[in-house]
Amino acid sequence: MAEPASQAASAPQSPSLTATGLGLAYGGRAVFQDLALTLQGGEITCLLGPSGVGKSSLLRLIAGLGASGAVGQVSAGDGQPLVGRVAFMDQRDLLLPWLNVLGNVTLGQRLRGQPIDAERALAMLRAVGLAEVAGLWPAALSGGMRQRAALARTLMEDRPFVLMDEPFSQLDALTRTMVQDLAGRLLGGRTVLLVTHDPWEALKLGHTVLVLAGNPARLGPPLRPPGPPPRPPAEPGLLALYRVLLQRLGQAPAP
Amino acid sequence: MIAAARVAVIAGGLLLGWQALVGLLDLPHYILPSPTRVLRAGWERLPLLLGHAGVTLLEIVLGLLLGTLLGALAALAMVRRAVLRRWLLPVVVLSQAIPVFALAPILVLWLGYGLASKVAMAVLIIFFPVTASFYDGLRRTELGWLDLARTMTAGTRRQRWAELRHIRLPAALPALGSGLRIAAAVAPIGAVVGEWVGSSAGLGYLMLHANARLQIDLMFAALLLLGLIAVALYFAVDRMVRRLVPWQAEQALP
């Protein structure tokens, strides 16, 4: 796979993002109330939490996708409106079956009626290692390849804010590792919120790790694992942090 | 080639069954003639049959084209405007519920005894299948795609239009295809009923005429030809639909 490091380094630093007054109600019950979080500009923030805690709803709220029963105010650090500056990636690849891979990567331009920049799209595909399959239907690709194509599409959008909802959870362990590394490298310089339920993923990819847990759910103090992501699993200090995360998630007793 | 052989076997089987039925029940030739009598009559009057077949085929094809166009437009209109949905949907359902036999004489009186009334009948009969299936397809778009599209077009004015044109519409094409297949199968009925009610040409008209003259062989020959046209039309539309939805070929059944 070709290195895209130069591309990441030349992208300007994205602004920070602040969300306040976040609340989610479901079936008359408050899932969480009056939460606040800040995403540091140009960094990956991993939001970790157990299933059902509402992290997807939180992400959708920030993305402007309107989760029902969710409230909150979101603003960008540079004072500009958030609208139109967010790229979204889901755990499903959401590739349109009637467009080939190249067509899917350029979906944003297609939808906005902008001229299609095929050159740049191919560069994105090359960055994720899919240049040879640019002309194939999505149905011809494996799960890992499809998610990589989705990643290329997300990068193609070239938006300062990238919101990802468990983007690698549907992949098998080996493919997941590979695509995590890829994403970690290519997303440099953007303000990313990555929702995950896997503590290792959070430790591997996040500049900051936030834990949303409890009933009603609360955001604990942010963790800052050492070293730049993507971190190799052998990085010292990660194991200790892993135990902390588990404890926060309510899986392990306090030390 | 296997497909052609299969068709030949089915046809042969049906003909044998027909012959058996006539033989076993000892049916007189003026109620159900044997396949040999019918095929002979068909061969002898081939120019007559083909002439009328051309008329009926034209009615069916025009009806299919116009009906598909109107049905697709109606479905799109209902998706775009809720108020249209509320007023148009009952009308669409009504078009299906009222038996065409009841409407045929009125249509013939309005549109005359020529091509127009038969085309109108065919349109009426296929309007509901086409509209309903396309409308369903447009409504049931994968939510994830719509979410993605929203983030991509947020803040632009063309959001709803882009969503319809680039996501909902292509996603609904398979559903439209299903509706078109049904339409191809039932459009001939509309054309023939129209001819029965008032016409001077066509296979339906020929069947009426032959029946009145007790030329039952000819009547069944016309019926057989109509059946062949309907089957051929169905397969033609099926192929066209598959070309319309090329990505679905990848998901063929094993």
Add this chain to the structure above:
Amino acid sequence: MLRVLTLVAALLAGLPAGATDRLTLILDWFVNPDHATLLVAKEMGFFAAAGLDVELIAPADPNDPPKLVAAGKADLAISYQPQLHIQVDQGLPLKRIATLVSTPLNSLVVLRDGPIASLADLKGRRIGYSVGGFEEALLAALLAKAGLKSSDVTLVNVNFSLSPALLSGQVDAVIGAFRNFELNQLDIEKRPGRAFYVEEEGVPAYDELIVVANGARLADPRLRRFVDAMERGAQYLVNRPAESWTLFIKGRKELDDELNRRAFRDTLPRFAHSPAALDNRRYQRFAEFLKQQGLIRNVRPVADYAVELE
């Protein structure tokens, strides 16, 4: 009370078969004034007196009745003499055993305020018809009388909607209109029509409505009894028209309307007074006419398809 009723029912059910014979007769169309003779005979008990339980059935498709009798699925059918010639030519084993209406009813009808004043005015016009099988033959004879050819007119199949087609102007004339019906229909709509009677314009006279039976079953004694009872009905009809109308609508309220009243009145003179009687020469003459028009291939001896029952 219930015991008495069950006893009576059992007695009636156990009556010997010969006391009342069942006979199925399929009409040519829905019950209408053309069937007055039969309805009077039934309502006055003439059939019952002859030991017959006649069931009158209205068909869904007017082409069915002769086929069903030919196939042995029904005893009798009302048909049309011209159609009988065609049916017999196609090999159906039918024979006419009685006449119901002994004059033609078929006519060419135009609107009185329309463009057609004489048959010659039909040139270049549209003529509506119901597919009965021999409209073209009738029309050819009528046109020939006016010096026209079939190609001088356009024939349009309007399938029984004769009056609406004429009234809406879709056609200029209609053939196959029964003079006792369509003319009254047009009158009621305040757009009176004018009729050209086919037998006056070059078509040999024929019986419009006849009773046909299966040619192989003519030895059946019920048939002569049926025809005799029919004759009693015809007599009653001609002697007591007002009472006959009452019998016609008895139990059939839906038939009591202005159109049927007028049609009943106009059909009265046309019912055969002697239903069994047969004029061989008349049938022969009509067969020759049909052969000449190309509607039948062979002219058979009349006895092959029409009889006077002994």
